[in-house]
Amino acid sequence: MAQAGEIGGAAKEWVRPVTAGLMAAVVGFASSFTVVLEGLRAMGATPLEAASGLLALCLGMGLLGVILSLWQRMPISIAWATPGAALLASTAAPEGGFAVAVGAFLVAGGLVVIAGLAKPFGRLVAAIPPSLAGGMLAGVLLSLCLAPFKAVGALPLLALPIVLAWALMIRLNRLWAMPVALAVTIAMVMIDGSAAANLPAGADLMPHLVLTAPVFDLKAIIGIGLPLFLVTMASQNVPGLAVLQSNGYRPEPGPLFVSTGAMSLVTAPFGGFAVNLAAITAAMCAGPDAAADPGRRWLAAVAAGLAYIVIGMVATLAAAVAAAAPPILIQAVAGLALIGAFAGALGNALANPAEREAVLITFLVTASGLSFGGIGAAFWGLLAGGAFWLLQRRN
Template sequence: MSAEGQAVGRDVGAKAVGPWPPVLAGLLAAVVGYGSSFAIVLQGLIGVGATPAQAESGLLALGTMMGLAAVVFGLRYRMPVAIAWSTPGAALLAATGVIEGGFAAAVGAFIVAGALVVLAGLWKPLGRAVLAIPAPLANAMLAGVLLSFCIAPVKAVAEVPMMALPVVIGWVVVTRFARLYAAPAAVVIAALMYALAAYGMLPGSATATFQGGWQWPILEWVTPAFSWSAMVSIALPLFLVTMASQNIPGFAVLRANGYEPPSAPLLVGTGISTLIAAPFGGHAVNLAAITAAICAGPDAHPDPKRRYIAAVTSGAAYVAMGILAPFAAGFITASPPILIEAVAGLALLGAFGSSSLAFLNAPRERNAALVTFVTTASGFSVFGIGAAFWGLVAGGIVLALHRLGRQA
């Protein structure tokens, strides 16, 4: 068929489909993105010292900024540019723990990470330098960060079996039939188990009283503090994880579906969104990787020119979901920590599997990647600098020595 005939066929198909598929796809992307990872984001913010109110503010700031960014990018470029918060970045925060200077120092690191993303969009040498980091090492670092979460479901079953087993079983069953809904289903089942325990309908009792009923969400300003240890422990690894695990795959998804996204404006825009959200507790706004496939794929609409509606819809839904921040924060802080870690671990199993497969399938860099993985997974810190950074350093040294040996 000629190009003209294909265009006519596409227009006829688009009229037959109507305007609702991209709207529904956008709503699905927002529900999956929010429901599958809000527990991880809150766990990460609390892990680096945020109070429940500050974590709630961070969730609201992130949802608002990524929603607005998705709407602006979708309308400006007529592309399904899906935006998300950095789920791997949140896992990194939870693994790092409270640093010297507390949450104020972490917020300072969020600002620096956002500024680095802006700089990567404006200054091409920095963007090329990030891309020059061997992918096996970046994937190994991410896998090392995610490992502690991915074993949490097993620990939860051992510690609170009456609450954790239904969550794990429900996740397995839903994964079999509708993988996209598995993580949200785990969140719903966890909430149900907590409610049953709180009302004495399960052996044992809840560890706290739930205080997260609906109320208007409030943004809470956090005056940032800056320290070298925070820059190296949080800012640099957060920047690298966000670029390697979110932005680069996000561009790849768009290109795989026939789009040519403008990299510089998107990086600058998401970096600025992070800079705005950071003083209110938000850690990183970036391109979506998983939910991008929902918005950019043919299921969203047969006509690629109309799929941007899905991204715009998802953005509007993220802004609307901001009203859920108090409820979500209240649930997370009231539930047994191991149960929340288990839910996060189930949601991150796919990312752990993908990153592990990626670095294990690189035979020339496998040894260096394994060093990066085990160093990062160890969780140790030196001079107040977290394991993610040392993992990259150790793996980079091993890789350099191997390359020198091959050249000799």
């Protein structure tokens, strides 16, 4: 009997972290894959190219999560940059199409590698006031966060059940709010019938990668690549490190940044815009709910990585359903997924009264959609807010 109890206890030590990792992967994918697809579509990707980007991201972050967690024996969770996808969704497609966007993705990944290798460069990035970075992120997210309510006005019979299901689950179990909203969305699309008729045949739903030769354009690098790098660092990599540290893990940041940047370089030609440290789902793998023993929580991150690789096999189907559905409905689901991030970004950005004017200038310019010289609003928002911030400091 004692031996049976020991076996049962050992089994629980494995089951608990593996279950936590599987749940983190399912929640992470279901909560934001529509944001990823919307961002790639806005950059000019075809449905096949968007599906390839989704698959490349799943494979890249799954593989890297497994490798880093096994190497460091820490729960190092990897994710795509949801705020980065929102940035793409709110930015006009570059002249030259998706190939130019891919070139900007490569530059953003390269900058992350440099940030990990060159400490002076990393310190320069860290010198950007967090409040301004938060204001820029909030400005990027605003238009998508308005989409659910615009959808209710345009398609009330389809959109209202989705919003209500999301709101109800926020009250009951916030973690599952987006997966439930996604399930209701799929049900509404199938009930509508028009989207189901537009789905491709079975052979076209098989997962496959599409290679896009990059084109490097200075305007796209400044307007897409640089803001994507800043958003990825400020809203993913830095919070991801903070989650690990708050749970007692102290990995060296440089190798993690280099690894995620390198994986971004690998996935970019296939449409994967950014691979980075996870923030929200990282807490599910690194926290005490994953395992009582901190030394076993790395199993949760490994399980999550393997699950992402498996989930990637349905990327083409997910992209096909999203492409067949009314665009405003997919934007609505993406907006619901970003409301929490919007609230957090704006709240943190406005926390310091002395910096509020600079933050609001950053936020308003970014949210305005201003495009000048072919460079998007995120860059101009950060530049305008930064200039005002420096002016106030001199005074």
